[in-house]
Amino acid sequence: MYGSEKLTEDSERTAFRRAEKKYKLYYDNASKKKKQPKPVDLSEVLDYRTILECHKLDGELPSGVTLLEEKFSCPVFCLENRPGFYFLPGALSVEEQCTLIRESLTDFPQPPNRTNHNAIYGPIHDLFLAAKEGKVLVEDNSPISLSESNPDIINRVGKGCKFSLENAESAKQCKSVSASALLRKLRWSTLGLQFDWSKRNYDVSLPHNKIPDALSKLAKQLAKPAFPVGVEFQPEGAIVNYFALGDTLGGHLDDMEADWSKPIVSLSLGCKAIFLLGGKSRDDPPLAMFLRSGDVVLMAGEARECFHGVPRIFTDKENAEIDHLEAQLMHEDDVCFLKYIQTSRININIRQVF
Ligand SMILES: O=C(O)CCC(=O)C(=O)O
Structure with a gap:
């Protein structure tokens, strides 16, 4: 969430802040012609898509990464030292991604849902x-x-x-x-129970609609790996984040929901991003991982106490990795969505508030 943490001199010194600075977009002043992004070393960024491909070939996994048995509709990765964190690479179909992109731009920011505007x-x-x-x-x-x-x-x-x-x-x-x-300049919109950013809390008295049925059904299905059999996720609120090139989401905790055993279900759409998953202290060195369009992250239990953020999105053709969306959003009715998403990322994170 935005605005929960101020950058003080101290936070400049934390491992989390250092990682944010490492991956953030800076420009090379040396080049006099076109502004060029400073090169960044991405060799330590976890790439679950590659991990999955390699696993299919040789059955191996990097140390500390586990793959849940194949009882869910898509592969689910966990991290041994971050219980409650689940990564579902490519869990959303191309069609689901396109529908969610359209809805995030048309329906989701409609009143009574609130936005940063x-x-x-x-x-x-x-x-x-x-x-x-x-x-x-x-x-x-x-x-x-x-x-x-x-x-x-x-x-x-x-x-x-x-x-x-x-x-x-x-x-x-x-x-x-x-x-x-x-x-x-649209940075966020809120669905379902409305979040009051000035008080950093949900304000149930604000007019609101229910989370749309299709999104609620999808979130319930995706949340299953984080629940014991027979218990179901109850989506009550959601935040839609809109990122353009250079936008970041600083390290923070999502701590305003009553029951942290319930996951946050977080969907990525559009341009590829780097996600940082830290520990319970900003001094814990965070893990960096790629988030592509269609990836889903669940954060439940102990993982709810871990700092996390998004220091970088990639909008250049080579790194954005949205060819599948470009192929799908070719129809003239969709060109406006395509134009937006070619330089943007959308994140929808769905929460059970009570
Ligand atoms: O954009 C993302 O993937 C993370 C979003 C997030 O952490 C938040 O809105 O609290």
Whole structure:
């Protein structure tokens, strides 16, 4: 979750912070022409896809990695020194990934679900459609001159202001920000029980819908490896994180749910990322692992007490590894989703709150 930890001088010195810095995107100043990402050594990043391929060939696994018996619908890896952590490589079909990408951009950010834009702009309906249609978000009853019409002005507008989505032409005399700029700045939306980031807690009094049935059913199925037979996951809340190039999710704990024996079910969509799984202290050196589109992570029990974060996403053709999505989202109705996901990553993490 965002905003749970401040970076102090001390945290700069922890093993977790050092790993974050190692993998974070920095640019090479040496190159005068195009900005070039600084090369990073990825040799220590665990790659469960390769581990699985090798295991199929020779039956071997790296030390400390185990594979659960084949009683689930997909392979499930565990780590001996991180009980409660499960990695399900490629657990989502390409079709499931595409459906979830579409929903994450259209349905999931719809009110009453809240997004990071709520605090400034109030609820925004149909943001993705508005971005596609080139609309702008305009403050009602507040004409300003054209020369002032830039995103800074919007940033100065306080809480509780009313905005509406208009065509660019009719917005010329008002404070405005383009819907496509807002879409690029969409960082999170919340489904089901709404999370109040200022109090870092769930606020059950906020209007909310149930977690969509299809997502709930999928999460129940995926969560099975983390449950004893006969006990079922009850999805009550979810956070959808949207990452663009250079975005990171700092090391944190997800500690606001009542029962930590219940897993967080975390789905990866779009560009490949590096996930850091630390220990109970920031001083414990974290393990780095690749998260690709379609991978699923479960964190339950002791793993719920482990710091984790995302220091890097890869949006370049070679490293993003989204060819399968590009092939599937070719239809003209899907081009807008494809364009978004070619430079983005979406994470949906589903929780049982009580
Ligand atoms: O993006 C991810 O894979 C992790 C997300 C996460 O840790 C969170 O939202 O708490």
